[in-house]
Amino acid sequence: MSIHEVFMPALSSTMTEGKIVSWVKSPGDKVEKGETVVVVESDKADMDVETFYEGFLAHIIVEAGETAPVGSAIAFIAETEAEIEQAKSLANSGGVAATTTPSSEPIPAASTASAATPALASPNGSNHKEGRLVASPRARKLAKELKVDLTTLQGSGPHGRIVAEDVEALSNQGKQPAPAPVAPPAPVPTSTPVAPAATPVTAAVPGQIVPLTTFQNAVVRNMVATISVPVFRVGYTITTDGLDKLYKQIKSKGVTMTALLAKAVAVTLQKHPLLNASYSDQGIVYHSEINISVAVAMDDGGLITPVLQNADAVDIYSLSRTWKSLVERARAKQLQPQEYNSGTFTLSNLGMFGVDKFDAILPPGQGSILAIGASRPQVVATPDGLFGVRQQMQVNITSDHRIIYGAHAAAFLQDLTKLIETNPQSLTM
Numbered sequence: 001m002s003i004h005e006v007f008m009p010a011l012s013s014t015m016t017e018g019k020i021v022s023w024v025k026s027p028g029d030k031v032e033k034g035e036t037v038v039v040v041e042s043d044k045a046d047m048d049v050e051t052f053y054e055g056f057l058a059h060i061i062v063e064a065g066e067t068a069p070v071g072s073a074i075a076f077i078a079e080t081e082a083e084i085e086q087a088k089s090l091a092n093s094g095g096v097a098a099t100t101t102p103s104s105e106p107i108p109a110a111s112t113a114s115a116a117t118p119a120l121a122s123p124n125g126s127n128h129k130e131g132r133l134v135a136s137p138r139a140r141k142l143a144k145e146l147k148v149d150l151t152t153l154q155g156s157g158p159h160g161r162i163v164a165e166d167v168e169a170l171s172n173q174g175k176q177p178a179p180a181p182v183a184p185p186a187p188v189p190t191s192t193p194v195a196p197a198a199t200p201v202t203a204a205v206p207g208q209i210v211p212l213t214t215f216q217n218a219v220v221r222n223m224v225a226t227i228s229v230p231v232f233r234v235g236y237t238i239t240t241d242g243l244d245k246l247y248k249q250i251k252s253k254g255v256t257m258t259a260l261l262a263k264a265v266a267v268t269l270q271k272h273p274l275l276n277a278s279y280s281d282q283g284i285v286y287h288s289e290i291n292i293s294v295a296v297a298m299d300d301g302g303l304i305t306p307v308l309q310n311a312d313a314v315d316i317y318s319l320s321r322t323w324k325s326l327v328e329r330a331r332a333k334q335l336q337p338q339e340y341n342s343g344t345f346t347l348s349n350l351g352m353f354g355v356d357k358f359d360a361i362l363p364p365g366q367g368s369i370l371a372i373g374a375s376r377p378q379v380v381a382t383p384d385g386l387f388g389v390r391q392q393m394q395v396n397i398t399s400d401h402r403i404i405y406g407a408h409a410a411a412f413l414q415d416l417t418k419l420i421e422t423n424p425q426s427l428t429m
Contacts, residue, residue, distance in 0.1 A: 003058065003087045006075040008068045009040065009049055019067045019214045020074065021046050025057045028084065031077065038074070041214050045340070046333040055079040058087030067214070142167045163334070219303050225364045229279075230401045233359055236413040240375050240391045243424045250316070250428065259308070259320040262292040262347060263427045265370060266311035268416040269345060275412045276344050278367045279402045293343030293363070294323070296330055305363065306330050307343045316428050347372060357394040367404055368412075371396040 008018045019041040031037055036048040037057060058078040062068045076087040139162045143150050148167050155162035212220065243264075247257055269276045269290050278285045290312045293305035306326035308319055329335050345367070348360040351374035360371035375393040382388045395416075399409050419426070 002079040004077045005073045010070045017069045045335045058084040059091045139164045232401050234409040235396045238417045246424045255320045266290045272412040287344045291344045293346040295348040368399040
């Protein structure tokens, strides 16, 4: 008898449990090697999980919408139809005990007849594996609706995976090109980053206890982890008239204010590598890349920080296109782990809500986070001794005091202000 337990995989190093978003296959369905069988919600994204073996999905232990610890059994796969009933009986009797250890790699399954054999492969995939087409469930569904032949597509997803956007692009060929779907920015003053406004969480009945989502639990763990870190905060006021003028000039080319500010911060970090560093028990970790995380509110009340990687080296136009893609895929829970957990410095903006200034909580594993308030017209004294009106925003940096001191943070803010106020045009070079 060859029946394999399917275990809840560890899709990230911090994942302790996963939620079943949906089963792509139903009990009794034939499954091919490398085919997606289940979609699992990790801390920050929904991931397709594939099987290593062909056979039949015999029995589902954890239904869609339910959660299970990493390493626990969530289903049985039988190699033959004749073994499906045996698998059901095995499930009813308690099955084989899972004794695997959670890790950052998918958890293998244990065979009931022999040594441990993997049942689930890693999330993601390539467009064609061993002659097999690899596409997301959403892409397959859309292709069926639009009558698109997936075999003619070159996937743009991770490792060449076909995603829904690829299907839409092919379907729109011959038609008037439609702009790539992007998250509409909330109306904000021009000098604050264009970031998505938070969508209210489903209304709760007074007196009701609503369980936290997987996203919210991840935020809880991260916030608790920051309690032991000694931090300090430094504020600065930045005049944004020059940056606003530049933004108006290049906005039509797809440039976002978020990308401009991320670029300004990244360029300034080149001069202040300590602000891009983080603490470890062995000492100060100076990161080889400048990766800017930007906090984004999710529709279900969670929080995620998509990462603009190598933001100092990427041109502003490419950076803006990347940001739009990251926001879209973040809302659809389609980000890959490296797209939200590789940040070295974080931006958090509440300016779109009219907030003047606020204190941001330092993310685990980083040395600093910059909180950005709304840009407002202010009456200021001009160099010629008169009064004038200038657009100004307040920023507030929170830093890890174990490795960064007040003078370091102040010098960084001073250089960031100088760049934005006197030479914003350099951000387009």
